Amino acid sequence: MRQGGASRRVGAGIGLLVALLVGLSGSPGVGAAQSGPDALRPGDVVRLAISGEETLTGDYAVDASGSVSLPLIGTRSATTMPADRLRQEILDAYNAQFRNQSIQVTVLRRIRVLGAVQNPGLYHADPTMTVADIVALAGGPTEQGRLDQVRLVRDGREMEARLDSPVAMQLQSGDQILVPERSWFTRNTTWVIGLAMSTVAIITRILY
Numbered sequence: 001m002r003q004g005g006a007s008r009r010v011g012a013g014i015g016l017l018v019a020l021l022v023g024l025s026g027s028p029g030v031g032a033a034q035s036g037p038d039a040l041r042p043g044d045v046v047r048l049a050i051s052g053e054e055t056l057t058g059d060y061a062v063d064a065s066g067s068v069s070l071p072l073i074g075t076r077s078a079t080t081m082p083a084d085r086l087r088q089e090i091l092d093a094y095n096a097q098f099r100n101q102s103i104q105v106t107v108l109r110r111i112r113v114l115g116a117v118q119n120p121g122l123y124h125a126d127p128t129m130t131v132a133d134i135v136a137l138a139g140g141p142t143e144q145g146r147l148d149q150v151r152l153v154r155d156g157r158e159m160e161a162r163l164d165s166p167v168a169m170q171l172q173s174g175d176q177i178l179v180p181e182r183s184w185f186t187r188n189t190t191w192v193i194g195l196a197m198s199t200v201a202i203i204t205r206i207l208y
Contacts, residue, residue: 040078040086041173042066045108045124050094051101059108059124072097083107109171113138114153115179116145125171132163134177144181151178 040046044062048070055071062068066079073093078086091105108124111134118139125134131150141147152161153176161177 036082037172038082038084039080040068040083040107041110042079043110043122044078044173045110046070046078046086046090047104047106047108047126048090048094049102049104049106050098051103053098053101109173109175111171112174112176113179114176116142116181117179118142130164131161131171131177135163135179141179142181145179146182147179149180151180152176153178 040062042062042064045059046062046068047059049057060068060070062078066077067075068078069075070090073090076086076090081089087105087107091103094103094105106126108126110122111125112120112122113134114120117135118141120138123134123137125137131152132147135141135147135150147163150161150163151158152171154172154174158178
């Protein structure tokens with residue numbers, strides 16, 4: 001009986017230890033660092049502009065592993081820190097390389113524009129742009145597009161997107177901007193009113 005009880009206690013202790021290890025291995029902070037909503041994601045871009053260094057100036061994409069490879073300073077992890085911190089680290093690294101030269105580092109977020117726009121697709125937006133600017137990148141709305149009902153789609157959820165809203169704080173990489181079409185009645189208001197007036201005139205002639 002004693003041996004059976006001891007065996008059960010040892011088994012329970014081992015089970016508890018295994019559960020604890022499994023829980024730790026799946027928790028944030030153990031293993032790969034977790035990215036926050038403000039961090040860049042694969043497909044985003046770091047835009048580099050250095051005066052007098054045309055061969056270095058260009059757009060550098062964040063790869064599938066979450067890293068961005070930049071000339072002279074090597075590879076940086078882009079998905080494990082806020083975008084502003086990444087930008088400052090890159091800027092500091094290039095300032096150490098080049099003295100008295102203008103250096104600009106801009107992070108561009110990947111945004112998909114859908115719906116009633118001229119050229120739906122993926123676009124890269126910088127923090128100074130508004131939602132209206134991003135819609136303009138897609139060629140602007142079609143004749144059927146409704147700019148008063150633009151929606152932001154994030155993780156399957158829709159929310160209102162004001163045209164004058166800057167993307168710096170509000171939008172996240174992978175967001176979608178949806179420009180809906182006007183309703184059939186709105187698109188054909190003139191035709192509907194004309195038809196109604198004609199119908200009234202016909203009925204009036206018949207009755208009188």
